[in-house]
Amino acid sequence: MILKHLKCILVLQYFIRFVATEIAAEKALPEPLNLSLTWESEFRIKLSWNAPNNLNASCKVNYMITTTIGEVKTTLKLYKEYRLSTEDAVNYTVQTNPKHCTGRTISKPVSKSITKPTELVKNFQCSLYSSKAMNCSWLPVNQASDLQLYYGYLGPSHIAACSEYQYRDGQRTGCHLRGSFLQYDVYFKVNGTLDGLSVQNNFLVLPRYHVKPPAPKVKITEEGRNLILSWDPPDIGAVHCWNFILKYNKCQESLVSPGSKCQYRIKIESYYTGSDAHRIWQGLKTITDYKGKPSRELPSDTSIPDELNAFSSRKMRKGSATKVHNSTFW
Incomplete structure (x- = not known):
């Protein structure tokens, strides 16, 4: 008796699932027709299709386009143009999507693919x-x-x-x-x-x-008790697009001895807004009319943490032991 009831339950479940599937299929909109991919130019393709048949005039739809990278877009047009970079395979699917269509659901997808090209x-x-x-x-x-x-x-x-x-x-x-x-x-x-x-x-x-200008040299000149730092900014983009990071070192006054020279070593990094590339500019000036001692060499991997917006020249005072323009002494 138990087996008989179990059999009836299984048959009933199968019937319910079958009917539900049929009802869902009836609610789904028809899929787009004649999906195609054509090259519009050297770098642009056109994905196009025809509207499905037998759509009720009162049923307003749009079309959902999905790419292999998960990008989802909807459009009312019967085509979509893409700027193409074919470094990998690309797959497009299009579905008829109910915009104002009571009781209807999205259609089955239709697909077109571009295979990954042989790598040159x-x-x-x-x-x-x-x-x-x-x-x-x-x-x-x-x-x-x-x-x-x-x-x-x-x-x-x-x-x-x-x-x-x-x-x-x-x-x-x-x-x-x-x-x-x-x-x-x-x-x-x-x-x-x-x-x-x-x-x-x-x-x-x-x-x-990907802005990477060449590294110009920094010019250092004396003006009284000041040093003038000057350089030509890159000729790329507007001046306000550039940030410069400046640091310099000098012989420290505690090490000054009569008759010695003092070196000012300048290091500047340039960054273009939005780019991860940068260039390091360097300059060196030995002061002969000033009692000092040459500074030590800078390590090639010295970091430059203090950022500032710089003009094409900077002025700093000789013999000063304080920070100048957010710069740091070594």
Whole structure:
């Protein structure tokens, strides 16, 4: 008797689940039709689809797009354009989503994928060292003899080929680029042929986050009992975008002896707003008309903790034993 009742319960549970599934399927909206991916330009693709059939006119929907990295967007359009950097595989799914549609639920997903391309180069990186110039470098992965680099912004009219390659062991490992890049998102395409097949790698670089100007020398001159520190700020971006960290050392007065010289050693670090890159500038001045003693050499890994906004020159008093402009003596 118990087995008979148990069998009836199992059959009833199966029936309930079956009916619930059918009801859920009836509530789900139909999925989008004819999903496709097309290249709109060298660096942009278009994901498009058709509206599902048999949608009630009173049912207002939008479309939910999900990428492999978990990004979720909704759109009322029947397409979505993407700026593409194909360093890895990309998968897109689109679902019909009820916006104002009583009693209906989101549809099943439809998907399109871009497979991960064969790797031509790795460690692709760029640094902006001037307002009109940028260097890019990479490590070759495969022996593609016809490796070519193209770069530009969105839109076919801005595509240009590298004209100044850098070489190592006979292979192209970098490119010197000329132009104004600071305010743009720059797209790169690396082309090559492997086993008779054309291969393409795409990369996206935001130069404003990779500012690395060369390190100019600091000039130190005397003006009465003051030392004038001067340097030319980098020609990248506005002056207010730069922070400078300054420290200096001098012979301490307790060590002053007649007839000796006194050295002032200057160290400045420059940081561009939003960039993690920096450069250290250094200068050295030996004062001959002042009784002092040369200071010790600074360790190459000396940290510089005191940050200040600096102009192109600083003034400090010779023989002073106090802090000047948040700077610290060694």
